[in-house]
Amino acid sequence: MKKRILLSLVSFFMMTAMWASLVDAYQIYVTAAAPGKTNATAELTLNLKNKLAVATWQCTLVLPAGVTAKSVVIVDGRYPEGYNPNITLTPDNSIDGKYLIACNGAEGVALTGTDGAVATVTVEIAADAALGEALVVVEAGSKFYGPAEEEYTDTKERVYTWTIEKGEDVVAGDINGDGSLNVADAQTALIMMADGQYSEAADLNHDGVVNVADAQMVLIMMADQ
Ligand SMILES: [Ca+2]
Ligand SMILES: [Ca+2]
Structure with a gap:
């Protein structure tokens, strides 16, 4: 009797473990x-884990405040060499950062291997984005389709x-790029004007030429500091 209880317990735990792995x-x-840096672009890697072959997949990415996705590209390695599947990045206009x-x-073309990088997302980080820990979320509900249209869903949020x-810092009006705004920037504008640079x-003032008007802008910006 005891043996039977033990056996059923063992099979219960095995089933649970199998379910968890599935x-x-x-x-x-x-x-x-x-880590990402404010006022700059950065790259996030999308990794795909699969048990059986996957041909087509989709997910919803949610970026932290102040971070905007610009583009996504497939990385080499998981798809057959020379094969470029069609990948798209579409903002959800109802929620920022989603x-x-x-x-x-294509039909019959599947990822090789069962885990690892599949795409790179280039993001832009605003100057005023919050510093420190930043959560990047893949919402529950990622979809995976096998080469014969088998469908799988990830029910967990990832x-x-x-960081x-x-x-x-980018200082407005810092023409000579020394990190501060002062009369040297007005001088640089005038020198550039003289040299036709x-x-x-x-x-x-974004009028297509560097001239005395830009030097004046420096003085106005200094006065406004
Ligand atoms: Ca300067
Ligand atoms: Ca100008």
Whole structure:
């Protein structure tokens, strides 16, 4: 009798373990090789874990406040060489920082391997984004389709704790790029004018030329400081 109870307990735990491994068998999760910096772009890696072959997949990515997704590209390694599946990044206009990422594989072309990087998302981090821990979330409900249209769903939310650090400050009107705004920037504009040079950073009034008007802008900005 005792043996039978023990056996049923063992099979219960085995079933639970099998179920747990099945639940986690299909997921899309984010990692990052480096912390993000304010006032700069950064890259997040989308990883895909699968038990059986996956041809097409989609997920919803939610970025921290002040972080905006710009583009997504497939990374080499998980798809057959030379094969470029169609991948799209679509902002959800109802919520800031929320994006649908969808990758449509061709019929019969599936990911190789069962875990690892599948795409890179380039993001832009605002100057005023919060510093420190920043949560990057893949919402529950990621979808996976096998080469024969088999469907799998990840029922769990996948959260990655990223870090945002302070990047370099961009000082408005800092034409000579020394990190501060002063009369030297007005002088630089005048020297550039004399030399017939142009740079976007020096064209403070955005009229396509660097001239005395830009030097005046420096003085006005200094007065407003
Ligand atoms: Ca300066
Ligand atoms: Ca100008």
